[in-house]
Amino acid sequence: MERLTSSPRLMIVSDLDETMVDHHKDPENLSLLRFNSLWEDAYRHDSLLVFSTGRAQTMYKKLRKERPLLTPDVIITSVGTEISYGNSMVLDDNWVEILNNKWDRGIVEEETSKFPELTLQGETEQRPHKLSFNIDKSKVQAVTKELSQRLEKRGVDIKIIFSGGNAFDVLPKGGGKGQALAYLLKKLKTEGKLPINTLACGDSGNDTELFTIPNVYGVLVSNAQEELLEWYAENAKENPNIIHASERCASGIIQAIGHFKLGPNLSPRDVSDFLECKADNVNPGHEVVKFFLFYERWRRGEVENCETYTASLKASCHPAGVFVHPSGGEKSLRDTIDELGKYYGDMTGKKFRVWTDQVLATDTTPGTWIVKLDKWEQTGRDERKCCTTTVKFTSKEGEGFVWEHVQQIWSEETEIKDDSNWII
Numbered sequence: 001m002e003r004l005t006s007s008p009r010l011m012i013v014s015d016l017d018e019t020m021v022d023h024h025k026d027p028e029n030l031s032l033l034r035f036n037s038l039w040e041d042a043y044r045h046d047s048l049l050v051f052s053t054g055r056a057q058t059m060y061k062k063l064r065k066e067r068p069l070l071t072p073d074v075i076i077t078s079v080g081t082e083i084s085y086g087n088s089m090v091l092d093d094n095w096v097e098i099l100n101n102k103w104d105r106g107i108v109e110e111e112t113s114k115f116p117e118l119t120l121q122g123e124t125e126q127r128p129h130k131l132s133f134n135i136d137k138s139k140v141q142a143v144t145k146e147l148s149q150r151l152e153k154r155g156v157d158i159k160i161i162f163s164g165g166n167a168f169d170v171l172p173k174g175g176g177k178g179q180a181l182a183y184l185l186k187k188l189k190t191e192g193k194l195p196i197n198t199l200a201c202g203d204s205g206n207d208t209e210l211f212t213i214p215n216v217y218g219v220l221v222s223n224a225q226e227e228l229l230e231w232y233a234e235n236a237k238e239n240p241n242i243i244h245a246s247e248r249c250a251s252g253i254i255q256a257i258g259h260f261k262l263g264p265n266l267s268p269r270d271v272s273d274f275l276e277c278k279a280d281n282v283n284p285g286h287e288v289v290k291f292f293l294f295y296e297r298w299r300r301g302e303v304e305n306c307e308t309y310t311a312s313l314k315a316s317c318h319p320a321g322v323f324v325h326p327s328g329g330e331k332s333l334r335d336t337i338d339e340l341g342k343y344y345g346d347m348t349g350k351k352f353r354v355w356t357d358q359v360l361a362t363d364t365t366p367g368t369w370i371v372k373l374d375k376w377e378q379t380g381r382d383e384r385k386c387c388t389t390t391v392k393f394t395s396k397e398g399e400g401f402v403w404e405h406v407q408q409i410w411s412e413e414t415e416i417k418d419d420s421n422w423i424i
Helices: 031-043 057-066 093-099 105-112 137-153 177-190 206-210 226-235 249-259 284-300 306-315 333-342
Strands: 012-016 047-054 076-077 080-086 131-134 158-163 167-172 198-202 219-222 243-244 315-324 328-331 353-365 368-378 384-397 400-408
Touching: 031 284, 031 333, 031 353, 047 177, 057 076, 076 177, 080 093, 080 177, 093 131, 093 177, 105 131, 137 158, 137 167, 158 206, 177 198, 177 206, 198 206, 198 249, 206 219, 206 226, 219 226, 219 249, 226 243, 249 400, 284 306, 284 333, 284 353, 284 368, 284 400, 306 315, 306 333, 315 333, 328 333, 333 400
Parallel strands: 012 047, 012 198, 047 076, 198 219, 219 243, 315 400
Antiparallel strands: 076 080, 131 167, 158 167, 315 328, 353 368, 368 384, 384 400
16 A cells, blocks of 8 residues: 555455356456456556455455455454455454454354354454354344354454355454454555545445445445345445446446446457547556556457557557566567467467456656556466566657566566577
8 A cells, every 4th residue: 555645546355256257157267357457457556446345365366366356555354353465464463453353262162162053164264353154044133142242251352244145254353354444444544545436346245344434335246146236235225325236246346336437347358449448647557558458358369450559559669679588588569569460369268368457557757657567477277477568658748658578577476487488
């Protein structure tokens, strides 16, 4: 969050499973990729992305290896009991101290063990401030009442969250996704960075609290689960700031951005003709996002106006511009564009996708921009590579951006640094 010096234009706070990520109806991740392109193109430079998930950090990291997730500015894990910041996922120790108030994990373990209705979930889901169980839905009300009373007598204040039809989480009373969001908003306000708009996004019972925080827009994605829909019908159906989207998962989030008029909601992936793809704001990051979308479609054999666009792209490269391959080899930028010709359609019919992450542009001197990003390629379900990419642009008023230099180095997240089929 340190990269922002003023209030974010928008902060999106989204659940992951079946909200940002569609596990059941979108094996190609097209909805998520649409959101990714929109975020990097229009929002990354002046907004905040927050993931708020029931997953523990270990399982969150596993999901990152399986799906094309962007890197969030803040990650809230374990149903709002852990808040971490940045790429290094630095834990918020102050939040830990808040949750320690009237919480004793040992006593909670002892008391929950007395309920045969509760089946302990896997070890990865058990955290310092969260115990997770499975339970039959018909037993929830009785167990919640009795367990709460027992722990209250022993001086432990808890919150019980039921979600997903069978998940039963026991947290400190001050925990949960809603309380974590309220804490984050208060922290940002103290730093003079309170978001101009905040959009909360969810699909299940453990997301309910997100929609109770004042001055926050909310979207239940179309595939929201029964317990959240019941809460919505009883508590929020008449609230104009909370909607039940008609689109699934990440597409529902994009729909909400448009519905509430929070900013641009046309993803570059929804533009078929790249020559018509113009950004509202002059930002060289837009050029990078657009180029790597073109590169994906080129290799998938899906580009319209091929010759016109490549000619335009080549003309936007400086005659002396250089591309430095992650292997260390150098070649002319214009030669690199020419070389793309022989790869047209070579990934047709394959699960080839390209996405950009953490696209940040800096104007170093008047008329000169440096854009840094992570560029990802996926050639199969488990085959992906990432390069940290730096692009230098120059610009003159009314003449657009000129590509001067592109350099790529293998990212630490790339386990197999294979140069084969890596063009740019």
